[in-house]
Amino acid sequence: MRLQHNKELAMHTFEQQLPKPQRAKRWLVATVALASGLAAFAAAADTTVRVLRVEISDVEKQYYDDVVAEYEAQNPDVEVIFEYIANEAYKTRLPTLLQSDQRPDIFYSWGGEGLRDQVEAGFVRDLTEAMQDGWQERYPESAVRAFTLDDRVYGAPLYATVVGFWANTALTEQAGVDIEAIETWEDLEQAVVALRESGITPAVVGGKDGWPMHFYWGYLATRLAGGEGIEAAKQGENGGFEGESFVRAGELLQAFVELDPFQSGYMSTSYERASAMFGDGEAALHLMGDWDYIPSKERSATGEGVPDEDLEFIRFPRVEGGEGNDDSFGGMNGFAVTRDASDEAVDFLRFLLNEENQREAARLGIFVPVANGSEEELDTPYARKVAEILSESNFHQVFLDQALGTSVGATVNDISGDLAQGVITAEEAAAQVEEAWQFR
Amino acid sequence: MTTMTRPAARRRGFADRMRKNMASGRLAAALILLPPALILFSLFVILPLADAAYYSVFSWNGYGSPSDFVGTQNYARLLDHSVFHTALWNTTKLIIVSLLLQMPLALGLALLVYRKTPTNTLFRLVFFLPYILAEVAAGLIWSFVFDGDYGITAFMFQALGQESVHVLADRQWAFPAIMTVIVWKYFGFHMMIYIAALQSVPQDLIEAAKLEGAKPRQVALFVQIPMIKHAIVVSGFFAIIGSLQIFDIIIPMTNGGPSNSTHTIVTYLYTFGLSRLNIGFGSAAAVVLFVLAIGIALFYQRATAKEEQA
Numbered sequence: 099m100r101l102q103h104n105k106e107l108a109m110h111t112f113e114q115q116l117p118k119p120q121r122a123k124r125w126l127v128a129t130v131a132l133a134s135g136l137a138a139f140a141a142a143a144d145t146t147v148r149v150l151r152v153e154i155s156d157v158e159k160q161y162y163d164d165v166v167a168e169y170e171a172q173n174p175d176v177e178v179i180f181e182y183i184a185n186e187a188y189k190t191r192l193p194t195l196l197q198s199d200q201r202p203d204i205f206y207s208w209g210g211e212g213l214r215d216q217v218e219a220g221f222v223r224d225l226t227e228a229m230q231d232g233w234q235e236r237y238p239e240s241a242v243r244a245f246t247l248d249d250r251v252y253g254a255p256l257y258a259t260v261v262g263f264w265a266n267t268a269l270t271e272q273a274g275v276d277i278e279a280i281e282t283w284e285d286l287e288q289a290v291v292a293l294r295e296s297g298i299t300p301a302v303v304g305g306k307d308g309w310p311m312h313f314y315w316g317y318l319a320t321r322l323a324g325g326e327g328i329e330a331a332k333q334g335e336n337g338g339f340e341g342e343s344f345v346r347a348g349e350l351l352q353a354f355v356e357l358d359p360f361q362s363g364y365m366s367t368s369y370e371r372a373s374a375m376f377g378d379g380e381a382a383l384h385l386m387g388d389w390d391y392i393p394s395k396e397r398s399a400t401g402e403g404v405p406d407e408d409l410e411f412i413r414f415p416r417v418e419g420g421e422g423n424d425d426s427f428g429g430m431n432g433f434a435v436t437r438d439a440s441d442e443a444v445d446f447l448r449f450l451l452n453e454e455n456q457r458e459a460a461r462l463g464i465f466v467p468v469a470n471g472s473e474e475e476l477d478t479p480y481a482r483k484v485a486e487i488l489s490e491s492n493f494h495q496v497f498l499d500q501a502l503g504t505s506v507g508a509t510v511n512d513i514s515g516d517l518a519q520g521v522i523t524a525e526e527a528a529a530q531v532e533e534a535w536q537f538r
Numbered sequence: 539m540t541t542m543t544r545p546a547a548r549r550r551g552f553a554d555r556m557r558k559n560m561a562s563g564r565l566a567a568a569l570i571l572l573p574p575a576l577i578l579f580s581l582f583v584i585l586p587l588a589d590a591a592y593y594s595v596f597s598w599n600g601y602g603s604p605s606d607f608v609g610t611q612n613y614a615r616l617l618d619h620s621v622f623h624t625a626l627w628n629t630t631k632l633i634i635v636s637l638l639l640q641m642p643l644a645l646g647l648a649l650l651v652y653r654k655t656p657t658n659t660l661f662r663l664v665f666f667l668p669y670i671l672a673e674v675a676a677g678l679i680w681s682f683v684f685d686g687d688y689g690i691t692a693f694m695f696q697a698l699g700q701e702s703v704h705v706l707a708d709r710q711w712a713f714p715a716i717m718t719v720i721v722w723k724y725f726g727f728h729m730m731i732y733i734a735a736l737q738s739v740p741q742d743l744i745e746a747a748k749l750e751g752a753k754p755r756q757v758a759l760f761v762q763i764p765m766i767k768h769a770i771v772v773s774g775f776f777a778i779i780g781s782l783q784i785f786d787i788i789i790p791m792t793n794g795g796p797s798n799s800t801h802t803i804v805t806y807l808y809t810f811g812l813s814r815l816n817i818g819f820g821s822a823a824a825v826v827l828f829v830l831a832i833g834i835a836l837f838y839q840r841a842t843a844k845e846e847q848a
Contacts, residue, residue: 190813193600215815219601305707306795363686363704365796371687505599505814516797519709537597537615 145442146177149433150195150202153182158464162450169449176442189504196221196436203439204447207253209244209430210496211503211538216434217252223435226251228444236453240494241468244430253434254451257465258494259387260428260484261313261414264394268408269298269382277410283321283350283417290359293382300359301383302376304369305518308511309499313385314354315514315527316498317414317427318347324422325493332502332535339532340525343421348517348524350417355518365515370397377403385414387428388466388484411480413487426491429500430468502535509534587828593821600817612822621798622823625806628713632784632802635717636724636777641770644725648732649758662733666726673723677790680719681706684791706792709799716800719787724780728773735769736762771842778838782831803827 151162159180166178181202183191188206195201196216207213216222229251234242237255245253263286265277273296275289293300304310323331323343331339361367361381369386370393376384377398384390388411395403403409416423433451435443449455456467460475466484467473473485488494499507513527522530559565594612596604616622647665651658668676683690686704695702705715739762747761763770785804788794794801794809801809807827811820 186813190815193815197601215599215601221601306793308795362702363707366686366704366707366792375687505816508809508814512798515795519797521709521797 144175145440146179147204147440147443147446148202149178149180149204149446150188150192151180151182151206152188153184155464157462161459161462161464164458165450165455169446173442173445176446178446192216201436201438203443204433204435207245207432207434208496208500209253209432210501211506212500213245213252213434214247215503217247221437222252223437223439223444224250224252225254225435225444228448229254233448233451236451236456236469238468238470238489240488240491241430241432244494244496245432245434253432254447255430255432255468256451257432257459258428258430258468258484258488259389259466260426260487261317261385261387261497262484262487263301263412263414264376264384264386264390264404265410265412266376266379266382266404266408267410268404269293269379272296273298273382275382277412280412280415283318283415286415287354287357289383290354290357294358299361299381300357301361301385302367302372302381303360303364303385304367304372305360305365305515306367307369308508308515309497310369310372310386311514311518312497312499312511313427314351315347315517316495316510317385318350318417319344319498320422320425320427320495321414321417321420322346322422324420325425325495327421328495328498328501337532339535340528344528344531345524348513348527351514351517352520352524355520360518365519373397374399379404388480391478391480409480411483422493422495424490424492425495426487426493427495428497430494430496503538506531506534506538590821590824590828593818594825596818597816598818599815604818608818612819613826616819616822616826619810621801621810622806624799625801625803628800629782629784629802631713632717632720632781633778635721636781637774640721640725641728641773641777643721644728644773645732645763645770647725648729648736649762651729652733652736654737662729665729668723669726669730671723673786674790676719676723677787680715680787681791684715707796709796712792712796713800716788716791719791720781720784723787724777728777731769731773731776732766735766739765774842775835775838778834779831782827782834803830 149162159182162180166180169178170176192205196205196219201221207216213222226249229242233254234251241255241258242251244255245251263280267277270277270289270293273289273293275292277289280286280289290300303314320328323341327336327341327343330336331341331344336342361372361375364372367375372384373386373390373394374397375381376386376390377394377396378400384394386394391411395401398404414427433447435447451469453469453472456469456472457475459465459467460472460481461477463477463481466476466481466488468488473482473489476482476485495501497507498510501507502510509531513522513530516522517524517527556565559568593604595607595609597606597608597611598604647661651661651665671679681689684705686692686695686702686707691705692702705711743761743765744757747757752760782802783804784802785808788800788802788805789808792800794805798809803823804827807820807823810816811823
């Protein structure tokens with residue numbers, strides 16, 4: 099009886115307990131289902147493509163967001179993430195990032211020797227084969243060349259920039275200078291003299307930053323030696339960077355500075371300040387990239403800058419006897435892919451840089467894209483002028499402070515400032531560049 | 539004679555000490571307590587130093603591991619570089635100005651405000667304020683002061699109807715401007731060291747001197763200053779080591795310009811080593827800076843210790 103009671107009790111307890119495992123089971127099933135659901139969801143984006151770019155305007159960020167959304171809609175198994183780092187920090191952090199586990203799949207690049215360092219260290223994927231199927235044909239040859247090292251292509255171009263003189267015609271007319279008639283370097287010198295005589299500051303330059311002054315020396319060297327001549331100097335031909343053209347570039351710059359073309363205290367002026375000063379109408383000319391159109395307006399006191407009817411963008415003048423009078427000088431910016439990146443990364447890059455997206459960028463006016471035909475969409479006369487200069491250009495020389503690599507580039511910036519201040523002679527300047535190139 | 543017996547005595551002393559330490563358990567305590575500090579010290583001081591010394595004999599841009607061995611080429615190039623000479627000379631100038639201008643100024647002010655009165659507290663605060671300010675902020679503020687377009691300098695010159703000057707764009711005046719800022723920034727720190735020391739000078743000594751008919755100037759010169767000599771030695775040491783390390787005031791003011799005329803050793807190694815990705819070359823500069831700092835520190839300690847003995 100007692101036993102039975104116990105048994106009954108046991109039975110009772112058992113029955114009572116019965117639903118519990120069942121409940122647990124139900125939970126288990128639900129969890130498994132949820133987990134598998136999550137797994138299925140995770141499988142929906144099993145490849146992540148990380149893109150690292152230099153910090154940009156919100157308009158351009160929106161442009162990338164739109165491109166990414168479109169790509170992800172077409173390729174549900176790929177997720178693309180854009181990350182941004184400020185310009186100077188980007189340059190110093192990239193070497194460390196590329197060597198870490200956090201390396202991006204696609205990164206922003208200026209091509210040239212900086213890219214060569216990364217290629218030689220084995221961090222960059224060779225895109226030569228990938229670009230054969232019509233991808234490369236989208237762009238003019240000069241654009242691809244900026245990313246070509248020893249006949250292998252290591253990157254794809256996004257946009258080009260050109261350096262030229264931004265001119266305030268209200269001021270030049272006041273001094274009786276016809277800005278359209280400035281064809282040669284002598285014309286420019288005469289214009290500077292005329293402007294000074296009328297009490298107008300001929301030009302602003304952001305001497306504190308180095309690179310704006312390098313535009314003078316760099317463009318003069320490009321005009322004199324030509325893009326091919328600079329390539330030859332890199333190989334050590336014709337005396338390398340100590341060659342005649344580079345010395346002459348220094349001499350021309352020093353003779354130009356003798357005419358007192360710049361605002362007072364120009365060596366303590368940053369690019370941003372110079373850009374604002376031009377926007378405020380404090381000087382007639384500003385040798386700067388085409389990208390300064392909006393920034394100069396935004397930085398001016400009124401926020402309006404020089405009104406469009408008074409604003410001109412003119413070509414850098416020709417230099418008599420120069421080899422590079424048909425060449426252009428500016429930037430060629432694009433993207434490179436890291437070595438271990440997935441094929442999806444290459445595929446996304448191909449999509450990002452396709453003609454339609456390039457046209458869209460032109461329509462939005464965020465930059466001057468390089469893809470053939472995309473210039474038709476350009477809105478402002480300035481952007482069209484840039485596209486015209488680029489298409490007529492025989493050789494698009496990338497900024498010397500980027501094309502020659504970080505170290506030599508910084509030396510080029512230094513000697514440009516030193517020349518303007520008369521601290522060194524043109525020969526010494528050329529010798530310093532050659533020495534830096536040898537030691538690189 | 540004495541010099542001959544001294545090492546033996548010292549050795550015996552050492553053995554004695556060891557025995558005594560063993561017995562008292564001091565050695566055991568040292569063995570237990572030393573490792574944490576030793577590990578941290580080697581990890582964060584010795585190891586990076588050894589690394590820098592290693593990198594300095596390579597031509598290396600920071601990618602991969604250094605492989606292009608160049609021997610002493612980085613050092614040869616460094617010692618040959620005219621900008622490095624300028625940087626060394628600028629650093630020397632900073633040391634001289636710190637020792638001969640900043641410290642006397644701090645001492646003079648300390649003598650004026652060391653007594654505890656409400657007005658003195660106010661002045662002390664005002665004098666100490668620049669030191670509290672972050673270096674970069676101070677650099678930015680002063681670059682605005684010296685600005686010849688929109689800054690205070692421009693305002694002053696315009697008020698006088700003169701053409702404005704651009705101090706920081708002028709190779710001749712940019713560095714004196716920086717030195718002014720550095721004196722302004724750090725004299726408060728030295729002043730505080732002197733104030734603390736002056737307050738501990740026994741009052742009866744000063745009273746005695748006064749009773750003997752000493753004037754305030756004489757009290758300061760013959761009683762107070764000799765009594766705070768140890769504080770002056772310490773502040774001198776800080777001034778020298780601090781001068782060797784000046785970096786964050788220069789970067790916002792001139793960034794080493796115009797045409798690399800205002801570099802110190804540290805801004806030089808940053809500009810030419812790090813930001814140009816010449817890690818090997820920058821490491822060589824760092825090693826030279828380290829040797830200089832150690833050399834000066836040892837020399838200074840020797841010189842001041844000798845003087846104290848004499």
